[in-house]
Amino acid sequence: MATPGSSPYKSTGGIRRLAKAMRYSFQGFKAALKYEAAFRHELALAMLLIPAAxxxxxxxxxxxxxxxxxxxxxxxxxxxxxxEALADALSVEIHPLLGRAKDLGSAAVMLSLIFTVATWVTIGVSRYLGHHF
Structure with missing residues (x-):
């Protein structure tokens, strides 16, 4: 039984909780692969970059x-x-706050990409040109 103020959708714990969490995670990966072109592109790049590391x-x-x-x-x-999925589920009409949420998420992706490129370049230059930062 749920305690007052708790969500009836939250699990209580144990091995069943872990199994459900894994299932939800795999569903998330499957959805990302099916619906998100950017994720597919980044995953393909990751499959090349991780061995290169x-x-x-x-x-x-x-x-x-x-x-x-x-x-x-x-x-x-x-x-x-x-x-983006949550924003689209709330409304497909233009809304300034939903647009801002999507833009902020996009900015976060851009920053992570910039940081990744900078890190790879820094380590690459350090290795092949002998520069130490």
Missing amino acids: FFLGRNALEVMVLILCVVLVLVVELLNSAI
């Missing part, structure tokens, strides 16, 4: 930083897609 990085820390940047882009894109 093992060649570009000179040590475990650099490899992990390179991979983390790529995963960060995917995470931010998923969150942006969730915001």
Whole structure:
């Protein structure tokens, strides 16, 4: 029984909760692959960049930083897609706050992409040109 103020849709815990959470996560990945072209493009790029990180990085820390940047882009894109889907579910008409929410999500994706490119370039320059920052 739900306690006052709690959502009846929230699970209580245990192994069943973990199984449901995994199922919902896989449904989210499936939806992103089916409906989100930007996510598909970034995932394709990630499949190339993650193995490349093992060649570009000179040590475990650099490899992990390179991979983390790529995963960060995917995470931010998923969150942006969730915001866009929610905004579209609320109204397909133009609304300034829904437009702002979508624009903010897009800006977050752009920042994560810029940070990723800057990180990869910095580590690449450091490795191949011998510059230490």
